[in-house]
Structures are given as C-alpha cells and as structure tokens.
Amino acid sequence: MAKKMKSADDFIHHLYIHMNDVDQFVIYSGLSLRQFFSSIEPMKNILLLKHNYEDGSFNMHTQFDYIATEDMTPFLKRLPDIKGDFCWIDFSSEKNVNQLSPVEQAELLYFGHKREPLASPFFSKLQNRYAYYASPNDKMTKVYFRFLGDSELLTANLFNKMIHEKEGTGGFWRRKSKQAIPTIDPIVLRACRHFVKEGALLSLFKMEKSSQYGIEIRTLSDYNFPDEVWVDLNEILKQNYDELIKIS
Template identity: 50%
Template sequence: MRCGNEVIDLAKKMRAADDFLHHLYVHMNEINQFVIFSGLTFHEFVSSIGPLQNILLLKNEYEDGSFNMHTQLEFVEERSIRKFTKKATDSKAELCWIDFSDEKRLNLLTPQEQAELLYIGHKKEPIRSPFYHQLQNKFVYLANEDEKMSKIYFRDLQDVEQLLANLFNAIIQDKERSTTFWRRKVKESIPSFTPDMLSNFREDIKDGIIFSMYKIEKPNLAYVLELRNISDFPFPDEIWGELNTILKKKAEKIIEVH
C-alpha cells in the first residue's frame, strides 16, 4: 500500500476520464451523519453494503410490495430486496426509503414519527435524527430519478468505508474475471482494498472528493485509487462535464494494492 502525495512512475502519463475503471464523488457530513454520492447506483449500494433489512418506501411505488395499514405506506420484505433492486433500477423513478427490522415495529410509530417520515420523503431531509428506536434502521436512502446523486444517512459512518471497499473490490473482481476468461489464467490472489485503508481518507471526504481507479499491468499487477479534492464544485452533478479538466490536477493522495 502506498498513500501520500507521491506519484507512481507508471501513472505519470496523463489519463483521460475513460482510461479509468471508475469515478466516484463522495462528500460526508459527519455531524448530520449523511454522505452525498454521485456515481453510485442503488444496485451498487445494495451490493456493497451487505444484507439489507426490510425497507419502507417513502417515495416510490412498487406493485409487488406489501402494504402496512398503520403507516399507509408500502414496504419491501428482506427476501424481496433483490427483485425490488432490479425493478427500481429499471424504472429510474425517484427512490426514498428507510430500513426497519420487522413490521411489528412499524405499527409502533407515533403520528409524529409518521409525519417525520413523510417529511423526509418530500423534502429529502429529516426534521431531527432519522434513526428511530422502533425501526432499528441503519440507513435512510434518498436518490433522484436518474441516480446522478444520492444522499444517504448512516447510523454508523464506519459503514461508509466498508461500502467503498466492497464497491471498488467488486469492480476489481469483475475486471479480473473477464481477464482470466480471455487469458485462461487463474490468478493466485486478487488485489483488494480494505476499510482501514479507506478510513485514511475520512477527513478528505468531508470536503468533497472524487475517487478515480485504474489498473496497472506491468511490471506487476496493481490497482490504483487516486483522490482529488473538488470542494470548489458545490453541485456534484457538475463534475461529470468537467471530469477531464479535474483529472489534469495532480492527485492529492494515492493508494495502491497488489
């Protein structure tokens, strides 16, 4: 692992946006316990965060879901999350939800708490902390129609580093599987990032950064993650039109795994 301002020799060549495997914008608000992402889809979130509990839909209609009479809202049971993820990804509809442990707990929500949930779905922000004892929820997920930006509340912000590690490692595994198929050579080990490596970036993420990942083949196989501060972009969706310009800036930090 290498982390710092040094530039890897093989990375000195200027890379265009398409030369990277993935770009991800991340901006953390530690006080209010939410993270803004751009470049993260709902499917990627579900795949990277681990098993989800049941989810209560604050804004989204799902004809195959269940209906809770107490809240008058639809919900998706844990066993149907995979099916719902595909449906939601295909529909490109606005998506707002909060997870919960079981339906009995939904029925304990007070009128005030139900009103707060409706407010979250409408305004994309909570009146107070969006973590409810009755629901035992870990997340509140708020995304616009095209998924260009998502705002996700985390009960435990350490889950952010786990999500990032799982996301980047899944991309690496897909890349290596496709390489192995064509070359018919099975690698003894596949490089991977750990949450501890990514926790070194916690302070940087508070300012708003973009992660860019690429692969090195020679002299040894490695995957490199570059970090660039883009706090001067107040709106995350603006960065994608300026990505090649952003990438001309030297990376503030670099981490490499073999």
C-alpha cells in the first residue's frame, strides 16, 4: 500500500527561514511576536522604533517609547493585542540611550522606516543583541542577530517548546518526565545552515508509531516573498524533503 502523503495539517508547525549570514539577519515566516520572545533569553529593555503599543515609557532624549525591565511582564502579556508593523531594538540601560548622538538616532529612525540598517544594526552604546522588524501583512519577521548562532537557538527553543506542550497533554500517568521528552540541539540545526541560507521550510511533525519527532527541511530558493510560501504550502509539501532531522 502506498504511503499516505502528508498535508499541511499533518504537521505541528511550519517555519520558513532565510538566512543572510553576511549581513547577519534572518527572515522568518511562521514566527509570531510571542513565539520570538518565548524562545530567546529575557531582555532588559527594548526601544520601540515603530509600533502602536500605548503603554510604553517615553525617553525624552530620543523621543522614542520604550519598555523598561519592570514593565516587560505586562508588555509580554499584551503581545497578542499588538497589531501592525512592529520594530524594536534591545538596550542595556536608559542611561546609554541618553548618550546616543543625533546621527545614531537618525540610524534608528532609518531602520524603523526601511527595515534595514543605514550602517550597522548593532550599537556599542546600547549593547543590543537584536534588531527586530515584523510585518504581519507581509507575514514576515526580520531579525538581525549580533551572534548569528542565536538564530538556531531560537528555532530549537521554539520547536522544543511545541514538542513539550504536545507531550505534556493527557492525564497524570500519561505525562512524561522532562528528561524523556524529545529535544533538538541547536548544533543539529547549525549543521543544516546551508539549507536556510538558500531559503527553506522547516516542518515539525510527530512520527507515526514512534516517540520520535521529525523536522522535514525543503529548500525554497525560488521564493522571494515569504507570504507566497503559505499560498503554495500543500504543493510544496508534495516535494521530497532535502533533509530529515530525527528528534528523540
């Protein structure tokens, strides 16, 4: 009997990734703002460059709104309510923000408008680890990483959290210990970086008759706009995958 072809709904999650390792940014599609924040290390503060969030603090020097450490928890709770384009950069302290020169402030404005930096997206005064721009209409999130390896850590944490949630369902006696839940190491994803540098779809699923999970990787070098991937998703999934990562 021929093996049944999986459709989009047979997978737990699909994530499109296109990495530019020269300019140190990654374009994602299928990554929400909430998922991003839950998959990275907690940040101290973020400077809001383009947003419609109304409860942030205001920095007089730059005239940018920002989210301070003590306000991060209520901000994270409000993430699903945030609509429209959202652009920010993290920073260590407001004291350092107050030292930004007019040129540096202009560079931040440029990034919020053009989705790309005028010079470097990383500021020594801010000590930022990320520069983030999301456009829901384009179904696209663009993240500049000071340490590009953080991109694989983000993807691993995202998928591991989804696996943990799926394995955690059911009654008490059906719950698995944390040690028994399958996890993927970021190093495994880093070994597949050559795929995402071309643009690739990563599809997470649970293997049949097994406690293992898998990630099918399909290279999508012909797609220039991430939103097109979701229009053609079922057709894409009919193609043979380029790599299968088994998670146990």
